[in-house]
Amino acid sequence: MIITLLFAAPMVYGQEKQKSPEKQQKEFLKLQDDRDQNSEEKLKEDKKKHDSIQTKETRKRMKNNKKRAGRLQSNKHDRSFFQRIFTKKPKGR
Numbered sequence: 001m002i003i004t005l006l007f008a009a010p011m012v013y014g015q016e017k018q019k020s021p022e023k024q025q026k027e028f029l030k031l032q033d034d035r036d037q038n039s040e041e042k043l044k045e046d047k048k049k050h051d052s053i054q055t056k057e058t059r060k061r062m063k064n065n066k067k068r069a070g071r072l073q074s075n076k077h078d079r080s081f082f083q084r085i086f087t088k089k090p091k092g093r
Contacts, residue, residue: 019027051059077084 054062
């Protein structure tokens with residue numbers, strides 16, 4: 001009886017056909033782009049929802065703080081103080 005069950009069982013293959021590496025890479029990049037796009041959209045929606053929950057006074061404070069931060073950041077150097085002090089300057093010709 002056991003022998004008949006073994007032969008009656010459907011054939012099972014160990015692995016399915018493998019995809020080519022190029023095709024796998026394309027699919028991976030496509031999925032990654034979709035995830036990035038969805039995360040950006042979700043971030044925008046969440047920010048909009050957060051802003052809509054705030055009171056008028058809070059939104060006003062947020063706007064003013066954003067403006068102030070922008071003004072302060074506009075005067076920043078691209079390199080830190082120590083990088084500017086301790087880097088060698090090119091010699092004149």
